[in-house]
Amino acid sequence: MISVTMYKASGSYRGFRSEGHADYAEEGYDIICAAVSALTVNAVNSIEAFTEDAYTVGQDDGYLELTLEGSVSEKTQLLLDSMVLGLQGITDTYGKQYIELSFREV
Template identity: 65%
Template sequence: MITITVFKHQDQYRGFRSSGHAGYAEEGSDIICAAVSALTVNAINSIDELTDDAADVRQDEGYLELRLEGTCSKESSLLLDSLVLGLESIQESYGKKYIKIATKEV
């Protein structure tokens, strides 16, 4: 199962952590892992390229984390809102057996 923890401060997302593997299909053929990877990596790359916001990014096998540092621009906020919308759509389509999304106040 992929576990997504979305970090939130008041009403604004401040980052996320993704860990684990969906187990939907064999490695290399798992469309849920591929979709989550595409969304999370794109969010990080978009924040890096399209905003001036500073972020701490950590990555390892089956693990990816982004935490915004300082204030969060409207652009980063929108990109994180979009990420969560996409992740929730995957969860709705494939179920909580493969992806779990939680929110953590920071």
């Protein structure tokens, strides 16, 4: 199962952590893993390309973590809202046995 935890403080995103594998299909054919990877990596790349917000990233096989530093722009908030919308769509379509989305106050 893929677990995505969104970090929030006072209603604003402070980052996220995505870890695990969906095990929906064999490696290379797992459309859920591919979709989650596309959404999370695109969010990080978009924050880098379209904002000046400071952040750190940790990445490994089946793991991606973004930590936002300092003040966070409205653009970054919108980009992460968009990522969450996509992740919720995957959960609604394929079920909670493959992806878990949670929110944690930090």
